[in-house]
Amino acid sequence: PAADLTLQSNATTATASPSTGDLVMLYTNFQGTATLNTDIKGYISRDNGSTWIQGTLVAEGDYGSQKIAAFHNKAFTGSTGTNMKYKITTHNQSAGSKATHVNAVSLGWA
Secondary structure: OOOOOEEEOOOEEOOOOOOEEEEEEEEEEEEOOOOEOOOEEEEEEOEOOOOOEEEOOEEEEEEOOEEEEEEEEEEOOOOOOOEEEEEEEEOOOEOOOEEEEEEEEEEEEO
């Protein structure tokens, strides 16, 4: 059965505390259609997940049967650090009506 989930990366160390971050993901609407920023959300952190910054996901096309969603140049605020992480959450998942599969995620920073 479909269930809401939280996917969180392991930390990757940046060489310096970044000021902005990017998140790109591939996902599939296995059942129903996920609404970006409602049914699937993306977050970034530069302090090992103590402070999460939610970005506004934007549709960026398709890659085969997968959808591309991303946000770019999201400013980090309220924290410092070099332990970079991403978090993806799904919401409103329900067996028989909505099931969203996250297939790949990329985190970048500057």
